[in-house]
Amino acid sequence: MANLLIIGAGGVGSVVAHKCAQAAKYEQAFSHITLASRTRAKCDAIAQSVKKRLDADLSTAQVDADNVPELCALLRDLKPDLVCNVALPYQDLHIMDACLECGVHYVDTANYEPLDTAKFEYKWQWAYGERFREAGLTALLGSGFDPGVTNVYAAWALKHQLDEVQVLDIIDCNAGDHGQPFATNFNPEINIREVTARGRYWERGEWVETDPLSWSMTYDFPDGIGPKKCYLMYHEELESLVRNLKGIRRARFWMTFSDNYLNHLKVLGNVGMTRIDPVKFQGQDIVPIQFLAKLLPDPASLGPLTKGKTCIGDVLRGVKGGKEKTVYIYNICDHEACYAEVGSQAISYTTGVPAMIGAKMVASGLWRKPGVWNMEQMDPDPFMEDLNRYGLPWQCVEVR
Amino acid sequence: MANLLIIGAGGVGSVVAHKCAQAAKYEQAFSHITLASRTRAKCDAIAQSVKKRLDADLSTAQVDADNVPELCALLRDLKPDLVCNVALPYQDLHIMDACLECGVHYVDTANYEPLDTAKFEYKWQWAYGERFREAGLTALLGSGFDPGVTNVYAAWALKHQLDEVQVLDIIDCNAGDHGQPFATNFNPEINIREVTARGRYWERGEWVETDPLSWSMTYDFPDGIGPKKCYLMYHEELESLVRNLKGIRRARFWMTFSDNYLNHLKVLGNVGMTRIDPVKFQGQDIVPIQFLAKLLPDPASLGPLTKGKTCIGDVLRGVKGGKEKTVYIYNICDHEACYAEVGSQAISYTTGVPAMIGAKMVASGLWRKPGVWNMEQMDPDPFMEDLNRYGLPWQCVEVR
Numbered sequence: 001m002a003n004l005l006i007i008g009a010g011g012v013g014s015v016v017a018h019k020c021a022q023a024a025k026y027e028q029a030f031s032h033i034t035l036a037s038r039t040r041a042k043c044d045a046i047a048q049s050v051k052k053r054l055d056a057d058l059s060t061a062q063v064d065a066d067n068v069p070e071l072c073a074l075l076r077d078l079k080p081d082l083v084c085n086v087a088l089p090y091q092d093l094h095i096m097d098a099c100l101e102c103g104v105h106y107v108d109t110a111n112y113e114p115l116d117t118a119k120f121e122y123k124w125q126w127a128y129g130e131r132f133r134e135a136g137l138t139a140l141l142g143s144g145f146d147p148g149v150t151n152v153y154a155a156w157a158l159k160h161q162l163d164e165v166q167v168l169d170i171i172d173c174n175a176g177d178h179g180q181p182f183a184t185n186f187n188p189e190i191n192i193r194e195v196t197a198r199g200r201y202w203e204r205g206e207w208v209e210t211d212p213l214s215w216s217m218t219y220d221f222p223d224g225i226g227p228k229k230c231y232l233m234y235h236e237e238l239e240s241l242v243r244n245l246k247g248i249r250r251a252r253f254w255m256t257f258s259d260n261y262l263n264h265l266k267v268l269g270n271v272g273m274t275r276i277d278p279v280k281f282q283g284q285d286i287v288p289i290q291f292l293a294k295l296l297p298d299p300a301s302l303g304p305l306t307k308g309k310t311c312i313g314d315v316l317r318g319v320k321g322g323k324e325k326t327v328y329i330y331n332i333c334d335h336e337a338c339y340a341e342v343g344s345q346a347i348s349y350t351t352g353v354p355a356m357i358g359a360k361m362v363a364s365g366l367w368r369k370p371g372v373w374n375m376e377q378m379d380p381d382p383f384m385e386d387l388n389r390y391g392l393p394w395q396c397v398e399v400r
Numbered sequence: 401m402a403n404l405l406i407i408g409a410g411g412v413g414s415v416v417a418h419k420c421a422q423a424a425k426y427e428q429a430f431s432h433i434t435l436a437s438r439t440r441a442k443c444d445a446i447a448q449s450v451k452k453r454l455d456a457d458l459s460t461a462q463v464d465a466d467n468v469p470e471l472c473a474l475l476r477d478l479k480p481d482l483v484c485n486v487a488l489p490y491q492d493l494h495i496m497d498a499c500l501e502c503g504v505h506y507v508d509t510a511n512y513e514p515l516d517t518a519k520f521e522y523k524w525q526w527a528y529g530e531r532f533r534e535a536g537l538t539a540l541l542g543s544g545f546d547p548g549v550t551n552v553y554a555a556w557a558l559k560h561q562l563d564e565v566q567v568l569d570i571i572d573c574n575a576g577d578h579g580q581p582f583a584t585n586f587n588p589e590i591n592i593r594e595v596t597a598r599g600r601y602w603e604r605g606e607w608v609e610t611d612p613l614s615w616s617m618t619y620d621f622p623d624g625i626g627p628k629k630c631y632l633m634y635h636e637e638l639e640s641l642v643r644n645l646k647g648i649r650r651a652r653f654w655m656t657f658s659d660n661y662l663n664h665l666k667v668l669g670n671v672g673m674t675r676i677d678p679v680k681f682q683g684q685d686i687v688p689i690q691f692l693a694k695l696l697p698d699p700a701s702l703g704p705l706t707k708g709k710t711c712i713g714d715v716l717r718g719v720k721g722g723k724e725k726t727v728y729i730y731n732i733c734d735h736e737a738c739y740a741e742v743g744s745q746a747i748s749y750t751t752g753v754p755a756m757i758g759a760k761m762v763a764s765g766l767w768r769k770p771g772v773w774n775m776e777q778m779d780p781d782p783f784m785e786d787l788n789r790y791g792l793p794w795q796c797v798e799v800r
Contacts (some may be wrong), residue, residue, distance in 0.1 A: 082428060229462035267667035270581035272695035281694050291691060294681050295672035 001031035001362035005078055006106075007065055007095060009037035011300055012109065012144075012346050015352025016044045016086055016103030018342040019390060020359065021056040029360045034078055034235070036061035037087070041178065042121040049343055063167060065091040071098035080104055083358040086352070089120065089190075091112040095263040104352050105137055105368070107358045109144035109351055111236050122239050122374070129372040139372040141357025144351040145312055145331075146172055146253075149392065151375035152354075152383050153314040153329040159380060161327045162318035164247040169233065169315040173227045173256040176308035176335045176346060178223035180297055182264040185347040188293040189371055195257070197263060200234035202242045213262065217254065221311045223332045230254035234332055240374035247318070268292065306335040307346040315399065331392045341391065350392065357386040401431035402763035405478055405504075407465055407495060408486035411700055411744050412509065412544075414487055418742040419790060420759065422454040429729040429760045434478050436461035437487070449743055465491040466610035471667040480504055484759040487589075488754070489513040489520065494529055496539060496618025509544035509751055512635050522639050522774070523738045529772040535793045539772040542753040543758025545712055545731075546572055547637035551791065552754075553714040553729040554645055554782050559780060561727045561796065562718035569715040570635065573656040575625045575737045576746060577709035578680050580697055582664040584714045585747040588693040592709035594672050595665060596658070600634035600644075602642045602651040611738035613662065617654065621711045622795075630654035640774035647718070660783070668692065706745040715799065727800040731792045741791065749794065757786045 006016050013035065023029035035043040035058050043060035063074045065087045075083075075098055085095045085108040092112040099106040113120040132139045137156055142148050150170045159166055172368050174185065184191035199210035204361035215232040235253035242251050257265075268274050273292045278285035331350070336384025338349035358375070367378045375383075387394055406416050413435065435443045435458050443460035450458050451693055462473045465487045475483075475498055486506040492512040499506040532539045536557040542548050550570045558565055574585065584591035599610035615632040627684035635653035642651050667702045668674050673692045678685035713730025731750070738749035758775070761767035767778045777781075787794055 130644045171611065184665070263663065264667045264670065266583070268671065270664065271668065271673075273671075273673065273692075275695075279694060281691055282684060282686070284682060286682070286686070286691065288691075288695060291681055291686065291688075292671065292673075294679060295675075296689060 001028055002081040003032045003079060003361060004030045004034070004082050004363065005075070005080035006033065006084045006086065007037065007063065007315070008088075009035060009039065009042035009046055011348035011354045012305075012355065013037065013095060013181040014049070015342050015344050015348050016084060016355045016359075017052055017058055017221075018053065019353050019356035020079060020084070021050045021054050021058060022390070023356060023360055025054055027055050029034050029363060032059070032373065034059040034061055036063040036078065037327065038062070038064055044230060051388065053342070064278060067295060068097050069092050071095060074098070075102035075104055079332050082107065082359055082363055084355055085109075086232060086355055088158065093124060094304050099137065099139070100131055100135055103135065103137065106132075106139040107122065107143050107362055108141060109148065109355050111147075115261050120236050122236070126372055133371040136370045137364050138207050138219045138361055138368045138370060138379075140358050142237060142240070142353050142366060143376050144376060145354055145392075146170060146235060147240070148351075148354040148358070148375055149331065149387065150312065150314055151237050151241060152380045153394070154241060155376040155378070156384050157314070157316045157318075157327055157329060157379035157396075158245065160306045160327060162316060162320050165245050165316050165318040166243065166247060166250040167260070168245065168248060169251070169254060169370055170237065171219055171230055171254045171313060171315065173221050173228055173230070173311040173345065175221070175228065175256070176310060177304045177350050178302040180302070180305070180308045182261070183297040183299070185299055185345075189289050191294055192265065192268075192289060194233070194294075195270060196274055197234065199232045200238075201239045201253070202248070204249050219254070219268065222330065223309065223340060225309060225311055228256040229259075240258070241376060244285070244374060245375050267371065297351065301309045301346045303343065303348075306339070309334050310346045310350060312350065327396055328395055328399050329396045331387070332394060338391075345360050351388050354387070357383055358392060401428055402481040403432045403479060404434070404482050404484060404759060404763065405429045405480035406433065406435045406484045406486065407437065407463065408488075409435060409439065409446055410440035410486070411748035412486045412704075412752045412755065415447070415742050415744050415748050416484060416755045416759075417446050418450055418453065419756035421458060421464055422754060422790070423760055425454055425456050427430055432459070433482065434459040434461055436463040436474060436788065438462070438464055442494075445583070446564050453742070466494055468494050468497050468501070471495060472501050474735075475502035475504055477501070480560060482507065482759055483507075484755055486755055492513045492580045492798050496525065499537065499539070500528070500531055500535055503535065503537065505581040505701055506532075507543050507755065507761050507762055508538040508541060509548065509606065509755050511542060511547075520636050522636070528781070532598065533771040536770045537644065538762050538768045538770060539765060540762055540778075541617070541759050541772060541774050542637060542640070543755050543775060545754055546570060546635060547640070548577065548751075548758070548775055549624065549731065549787065550712065550714055551637050551641060552780045553794070554641060554716060555714045555776040555778070556780035556784050557714070557727055557796075559716075559727060562716060562720050562725060565645050565715040565716050565718040566647060566650045568641065568645065568648060570637065570653045571619055571713055572654065573619070573621050573628055573630070573711040575621065575628065575656070576706045576710060578702040578706045580702070580705070582661070583699070583702055585698040585699055585702065585745075587699065589689050590729075592668075592689060592692075592781045594633070594677065596674055597634065598667060599632045600638075601632060601653070602638060603650050608790055613657075619654070622730065623709065623711065624740050625709060627710055628656040630656050634766065641776060644776050645773060652708055653787050701747045703739050703743065704740070709734050710746045712749060712750065728795055728799050729796045731787070732794065734783045741760060753792050754787070757783055757790060
């Protein structure tokens with residue numbers, strides 16, 4: 001039984017809090033749960049929702065995740081065994097520093113991104129490996145859906161379905177509809193920056209770059225979703241997977257976007273509204289994409305409006321018993337069902353549930369080993385079992 | 401021979417200055433020309449261009465057209481017979497006040513629009529009729545292309561082609577291409593506000609409103625331009641024409657827009673970037689459409705880039721000798737030819753040339769009569785002759 005501190009009270013933090021409270025209530029996975037963020041009122045609102053839905057208590061606290069001494073003071077006060085970090089990517093290293101200093105295990109969902117470069121890479125966090133190892137602490141990186149579940153799917157396929165994975169295609173489909181002409185499902189600035197970035201994929205030992213959204217395919221998704229256009233993008237789990245999946249020759253990440261979404265993005269790009277450099281206006285520096293974010297609907301407001309499903313999965317082509325074999329492992333998640341269960345739609349739900357399971361894996365000791373780890377470096381089986389138990393059931397089908 | 405003061409040194413002001421200098425040089429239409437604006441450097445740059453192209457001299461001056469005492473001081477100093485106002489629509493009344501106070505005739509191209517309402521109407525300027533009449537001064541309103549030439553076309557048709565005009569369709573086609581993904585041909589704020597406004601047309605004694613851009617037709621333009629989609633809009637000349645054209649039953653204004661232009665406008669509207677109400681951002685009031693204008697290409701930068709033609713004209717249906725008759729009167733203007741002649745493309749050219757001709761009509765005495773007048777209230781013949789002489793030749797064809 002572990003004492004857990006969750007840092008971050010956004011959409012994902014709310015799902016993590018609800019699901020950890022479920023795991024504490026039904027499996028005694030956690031002895032105590034505290035939810036902390038810069039704005040304590042947000043934590044209190046989530047704690048009330050947990051109370052109402054599960055009749056379970058969460059503690060709340062205020063903390064500035066950019067401030068290591070403040071984080072350490074909180075850790076010394078609460079004495080958690082484990083921090084589940086669902087704050088902003090900019091804050092990962094500060095929270096890891098505090099965990100090292102105070103002897104606390106660490107789990108997050110998205111890799112570190114320096115505030116000023118918009119460039120995400122694992123190198124900064126991997127560089128903590130030695131220190132976590134020496135401290136006897138576990139740091140589990142990227143325990144969301146993608147990265148996270150998509151990595152575990154690959155590890156599971158390699159354990160049970162294939163002797164070797166040669167080609168990996170991760171395909172992220174959001175077939176939901178929020179009914180707004182244009183809105184982003186999470187922080188618009190991060191969302192738009194991700195989508196307008198150059199694509200990158202792994203091909204026989206090297207990264208190949210593509211122009212933004214220049215390569216697409218149509219994939220026919222299961223469960224009535226049907227064919228959707230998917231665009232090649234770079235996504236962070238590729239970095240660790242091409243390192244850890246023996247024999248991998250090609251690894252790509254694809255995401256669906258509607259024509260309407262891309263049209264809006266293109267126009268906003270054409271007129272300069274997605275620029276991340278400041279423009280002088282009325283004597284002030286205004287960053288166009290930040291001003292745009294101010295005008296767009298608050299992603300949190302989309303929860304009650306979103307209908308439809310998400311389908312995220314891995315297509316893995318490899319060899320089994322000397323023969324070529326391809327499997328597709330995927331989850332279908334329903335926006336309205338998620339909202340009914342925890343008050344958030346599927347985008348937050350599919351990230352928050354795996355964050356809880358990752359925390360549970362470390363808390364239980366099943367995934368505890370000193371060092372800094374990506375998800376595919378752990379035994380996938382208990383994680384895969386919990387996905388079925390906690391709302392993200394998966395299917396594995398052979399593709400012929 | 402009249403002493404002329406031009407106020408306004410934007411794209412139209414530059415064309416007016418060049419064309420007035422031509423009229424002074426080749427016909428002695430003006431004895432002296434001064435160009436004034438808030439920024440004297442802009443006037444000086446235009447004067448240099450006039451000097452280079454025509455070897456003619458313009459005087460320049462600095463004036464704040466919102467400041468009536470400052471305007472009067474300039475008028476007393478320069479003693480012009482006539483002001484040609486091509487400043488901003490917000491400034492019309494200030495300049496009319498100064499003209500009344502100093503005994504100077506007045507010509508403009510666009511009707512007064514209060515700064516805070518975005519609502520253009522002639523009522524404010526028509527209310528000056530009594531005072532101009534008593535002062536023995538002529539005020540000529542809306543001497544651009546549309547309003548302006550479109551009004552004169554109607555008056556000319558009524559004088560020479562038709563006994564009565566029943567249906568008037570003014571059709572403004574810009575078939576030019578500036579090669580930019582999105583840009584507006586004049587002040588983007590005014591442009592976007594105009595296009596996103598509700599439509600309005602005159603039908604048997606009353607105004608009928610339409611949703612913005614909700615009514616379109618395809619018109620097959622002459623001179624190789626071919627069929628283009630035109631959208632019904634409200635345009636200011638309709639207000640005076642339905643008052644002054646005896647027997648008019650229906651009056652509409654149409655403008656061409658490309659699908660690309662409208663798509664950009666729709667997206668910008670969807671995300672709130674065309675809003676004219678302030679949004680709090682970084683502690684400041686930011687008006688989205690003004691910030692957008694800051695990001696878009698400067699309309700002046702489009703001059704050297706624009707290729708293709710404009711075609712603006714009136715389709716007039718009425719009766720001649722008891723029989724139904726329809727005529728189409730139009731001008732074709734070439735963006736590159738305009739740029740070669742005066743350094744501005746056709747949008748500024750088609751407004752600036754009629755402003756010069758209006759000034760010339762008043763200066764020569766041909767259109768001088770005390771009061772405030774719209775273009776169709778004057779004898780169209782000398783104006784129509786000058787259109788052919790000064791770069792805006794017209795055709796009149798019978799439509800069967």
